[in-house]
Amino acid sequence: TLSPLTRILGDSNCGGWWAPELKFAGYDHIVICGRAEKQVYLWICDGESELRDASNLWGKDSVETQEIIREELGDPEIQVVNIGQAGERLVKFANIRTGLKNSAGRTGTGAVMGSKRLKAIAVRGTRSINVAKPKEFEELCLKLHITLRENPLFEAFSIYGTPILSNILNEAGIMPVKNWQTTDFPEIDAISGETLVKKHSVKNKGCFGCPIHCNHFYRIKDGPFAGELGEGPEYETINSLGPRCGNSNFSSIIHMNDLCNKYGLDTITLGNVLGLMMELRQRKIVTEKDMDGIKLDWGNWEAMIEMIEKIVKRDGIGNLLAEGPLSVAEKIGRGSEKYVIHTKRLDYSSHENRSAKGYALSHAVSTRGGDHLRSIPTCVYWGPAANPELIKMIYGKVNTVDPRSYEDQAIAVIWYERMYTACDCIGMCKYITPWLGTGFGLVPAEMTKLFSLATGVEIDERKMIEISDRVYNLERAFIVREGITRKDDYPPVRFMEEPIPSGPNKGDKIDGKKYDEMLDEYYEIRGWTSHGVPTQAKLKELGLNSVADELKRLGKL
Known part of the structure; x- marks a missing residue:
């Protein structure tokens, strides 16, 4: 849509x-x-x-x-x-x-x-589903199921789920804190995956047919929200309503997660719009009066809950916040736009990009805006600790890519774009892929085999790449038609101008000239023009002739 x-x-x-x-x-x-x-x-x-x-x-x-x-x-x-x-x-x-x-x-x-x-x-639905080769399909499913369960990381992933990332990313210095002003959160243990499991989780739950069961069914045991039951929260929610807003009260994060689930609010954007307003208040760009008398300061979870109610009801200042972070900043003005962490108007999820140049590229070129679910080359970030077989799969050889380097990042970004696109086409969760850059998860060869046995349509990795590229180029053409160009494929202003102030990645920021060179490499591998438009030759190679004709008619090619 x-x-x-x-x-x-x-x-x-x-x-x-x-x-x-x-x-x-x-x-x-x-x-x-x-x-x-x-x-x-x-x-x-x-x-x-x-x-x-x-x-x-x-x-x-x-x-x-x-x-x-x-x-x-x-x-x-x-x-x-x-x-x-x-x-x-x-x-x-x-x-x-x-x-x-x-x-x-x-x-x-x-x-x-x-x-x-x-x-x-x-x-x-009570109908049966036809499987092209049911015996072989079942055998492969069982084999992959066993492979996942025998992996050393299975236990941690299944017990803690994505909240396991809280401590990992905080220690690595890539967890955003206070609207991306810093990456240090001393109270991290209070909101860790371990704390969730020990203090709040009742049992684990899984989605349909999944062996990992990474979801948590919880019961808040004490405090003002004692007795509340629900599911979650994921790492993204914990960071968005926790460190990104300076909040270390885990019970309040879980409660706000439940409110968002019931009301149907995106917790990532909610955390970004609240964090933005907290920083604007910190910088005296807005006042308590501008926020209907609510003291929306760092860590004030009571005020955050009040704002959630106002946003859902579109009441007072909530009517403006309901429009999203960039629209809020555009309305307020006075330099507010530079504090919105976004690309193509979509505010970022919970991953610091300044120290990981591949992350910066993958978020910026994403076809739906600042996004970690189109691609995030985690294998590069871990450097020597990355899984060597995965590195060889991506680069054709085992080598170590420095996450701070601007070289060789585009290759990994595109590899993950292709894999993630294939996941979305198949309907497979990315949590059982090599998303973390380790040896855990199904690789493309296993994904294509599952697809072939289930449908009877034989595809290999090369065909999977072609299908993924067709989808991704169609999406790119869609947003080009809507006005997206090269200027929209850049990281947020803060990432380009403000270095990380402390922690293991102190001093890191995005160098504009080197980023340009990295973006050029990405466009070249993709077969796009220097303005980020899929070429007519690339579109026709992928069977998107009518798309090429429309872009040409609109003067985009």
């Missing part, structure tokens, strides 16, 4: 159980066109579908909505994706939600559903 937040390509996905249920119901995809005359939800059951009245659901949160639909239709096995009040009120960073915590986040897709007056899509 066209993102209401970034005004370019908007897409999202999440784990859970809804997508498999859709497959069991006989569908691979649903395309929603137009706008309903009244509030509705879509009901799909074993090949049949109907639009049903949702007036009784409007105003309900995302968890209540699922419960009401299951009760109304008389089936507790129904899977539901829906929007909360944030999507209804067109908050620009509203999510689409399913289950207690699975969220299709970033780019405001929940607001798109809200604008269509579509509250939910409920699905029930």
Whole structure:
């Protein structure tokens, strides 16, 4: 879709159980066109579908909505994706939600559903699924399952999930703190994965068919939120509502995570818009009066909760914050824009880029804006500690790439772009890929084998690269059509001008001239012009002739 937040390509996905249920119901995809005359939800059951009245659901949160639909239709096995009040009120960073915590986040897709007056899509499927080579497919699945479980990292990943990253990234000096002003967070142990497991987690949960079960079902045991139950939070949420806002109160982070799940708010953008306002208050660009009398200071989690309510209700200052960080800064002015950490209007997730030049490139060239889920070349960051087999897979030889170097980064960025695009095409979670740059996870050869056995369509790694490149070039052409050029493929101003002030990466920042050279290399490998436009030859090579013709007609080529 066209993102209401970034005004370019908007897409999202999440784990859970809804997508498999859709497959069991006989569908691979649903395309929603137009706008309903009244509030509705879509009901799909074993090949049949109907639009049903949702007036009784409007105003309900995302968890209540699922419960009401299951009760109304008389089936507790129904899977539901829906929007909360944030999507209804067109908050620009509203999510689409399913289950207690699975969220299709970033780019405001929940607001798109809200604008269509579509509250939910409920699905029930009991059909079988045809597998081209079921025996071989099952054997490979079992083999890969065993391989994952026998990996030394399996236990840590399955026990702690993504919150394990809190301590790792803090020690490495690549965890953003106080709106990316620094990377030091002395209170990190209070919000670590270990603390989550020891103090709050009741049990682990997994998405459909996943052996890792990295999700947490929790119960807050003490304090003002004692007794609250829910799922999560992920590392991104912990950082966004914790260190990035100077907050070390873990119970408050978990509570805000639950609020965001119910209302359908993107926690990354929420943390960025709150962190931005805290820094603007720190710099006396805005005052307490500008924020409706709320003392939104670093670490003030009570004020953060107040602001969440205002954003969801679009009340007072919340109406402005609901537009997203860059729109807020553009409205306030007075130099505020330089404190928004974004590329192409999408604010960044929880990864410091100044000391990892490949990270800086991957976030900046991402087709949906500042994003770690299009590519993040973690293998390069770990240097000598990176898995040698993975390095050889990427570079064709075993070598050590300095994360601070601008050389050879583009190769790794594109390798991860291709792998992540393949994951999105197949519908596979990136958590079971070599996302961390270690020896854990399925590699492309195993992904293509699974696909071939399941579908009967034979593909190898070369074909996977071609398919991924076709998708990525189509996405790039989409955003070029919407006005994106080379000038939009640069890191945030802060990363270019302000060095990291302390920690193991003290003094690091992005050198503009060297970044230009790295970007040139990226464009050249991609087969794009020096302005970042896919060439006519590249598009036609990938079978995108009509796309090439349209860009030429629009004067983009």
